[in-house]
Amino acid sequence: MIAIVVVLLLALLAVGMHVGVAMGLSAIVILWLEGLPLQAVAQNAFRSVNSYALVAVPFFILAGELMMRGRIAEVLVDLIGAVVRVIRGGLALTVMLGCIFFAAVSGSSVASAAAIGRSSVSILASDGYPKHFSAALVAVGGTLGLMIPPSLSFILIGSMVGLPIDRLFVAGILPGVLEAILLAITSTAIARRRGYGTQLERPDWLAFRRSIGPALPAVLFPILIVGTIYAGIFTPTEVAAVAALYAALLCLVVYRTTTLAGVWQSCKSAARSSAMIYLVVVGGALLAYVLTRIGFADQLITAAKAVNMQPWMFLIAVNLFLLLLGMFVDGISLIVLTAPTLFQMAPQFGVDPIHMAVILTANVEIATLTPPIGLNLFVMSGIARIPVEQVARGVMPFYGIRLVALLLLTFVPWFSLALLR
Structure with a gap:
């Protein structure tokens, strides 16, 4: 039955079927072959999306869509660049710091890359940075x-x-800081070694002071989101709605970069993206139910213990499997396909579930940069108007750093668990 699931799923994906539909159809076929009640399809489909936490998804996507229409990236680059550009490669570092900011407000890799990429690529090009490096820089920072x-x-x-999602958010802070530091150092080092861009003789404090006013509403954005969650004022779902409202106010009132018609277009785009995510969640929940009924995870655990698999061997096997699978499916599908099995197996090898969540997320980040499916590559290819192959070549130096970060996060649980103790 497991072989039938794998073959059927791969065949449906190969003919171009949406991954959510492919997973759902595979599950239904196995239910029928096993003689299980088909009422389980409706029950599991409803249960999988009947979640208060998942209500946050469309709101965070909407906030990301609205930020793409605002001047937020430009004002941040002006503010940070006035000081940071005193070093060679400072503009590349400025853009990477901007990516970190958008990561703290959007919750999405693609939204972060698209929001800052639209203005950053042209700004970098005007300072002598080649397009393939500029596109790669934003693609990696967006993750x-x-x-x-x-x-x-x-x-x-x-x-x-x-x-608990709030504990997962806390667990992601130190890993995110680690990845941000590594990427900031790498982007600056590459720019310096290759002689990209110019540098200021001294910090432009006048420009910095002029930029503070316009940038202040944007700078308050991550404080609003992260601060209210950790202060216990809002739940993650509530703060997602507040983030979407605040982003709309920035675009409509503060920066006046869009109209009500533009906000409506953002709402429609967010609704389409959310529907696709929910479809993947429904299909994945059905497939997870079927795999549980036929004992897939139990068989894997039994086989692993039969060969005396150690925890470090389990972690290496998980990472290799996720990296391979990430070449063929997008990040949402990667989570939905693997999470039910991984989180059933992890405690058997002494791996904390929250630590496993960080490892899975780090692999999803890499998957967004991995050809041929890597979404950030295609996003930045469209924005920079260069072939996706050039973006992929620009990403290669960063790819090695992402693997280093993955190894650190995998074998040093302190990064994931320190703030939770």
Whole structure:
């Protein structure tokens, strides 16, 4: 039955069927072959999306859509760049810091890349940075939106396996800081070694003071989101709605970069994106139910113990499997396909479920950069108007750093658990 599931799922994906539909149809076929009641389809489909936590998804997506229409990236680059550009490669570092900011407000890798990429690529090009490096820089920086809270990845994992989302958000802080530091150092080092861009002789404090006023409403954005969650004022779902409202106010009132018609277009786009995510969640829940009924995870645990698999061997096997699967499915599908089984197996090998959530999220980040499916590559290819192959080549130096970060997060649980003790 497991072989039938795998073959059928791969065949449906190969003919171009949406991954959520492919998983759901595979599950229904196995239910029928096993003689299980088909009423389980409706019951599990409803139960999988009947989650208060998942209500946050469309609101965070809407906030990301609205930020793409605002001048937020420009005002942040002006503010940070006035000081940071005193070093060679300072503009690259400025853009990476901007990516960190958007990661702290959007919760989405693609939204972060798209929001800052639209203006950053042209700004970098005017300072002598080649397009393939500029696109790669934003594509890699955008992945931080999956680790730095608030994170759609953690919301999805928490709702699927029953982990508290606020604790997952806390667990993502130090890993996000680690990844941000590594990427900031790498982007600056590459720019300096290759001679990209110019540098200021001294900080432009006048420009900095002029930029503070316009940038202040944007700078308050991550404080509003993260601060209210950790202060216990809002739940993650409530703060998602507040974030969408605040983003709309920035675009309509503060920066006046869009109209009500533009907000309506953002709402429609967010609704379509949310519907696709929910479809994947429904299909994945059905497939997880079927795999549980036929004892897939139990068989894997039995086989692993039969060969005396150690915890470190289990973690290496998980990472290799996730990296391979990430080449063929998008990040949401990667979570939905693997989370039910991984979180059933992890405690058997002494791996904390929250630590496993961080490991899974780090792999999803890498999947968004991995050809041929990597979504951030295609987003930045469209924004920079260059072939996706050029973006992928620009990402390669960063890819090694992402793997280093993955190893650190996998084998040093302190990064994931320190703030929870």
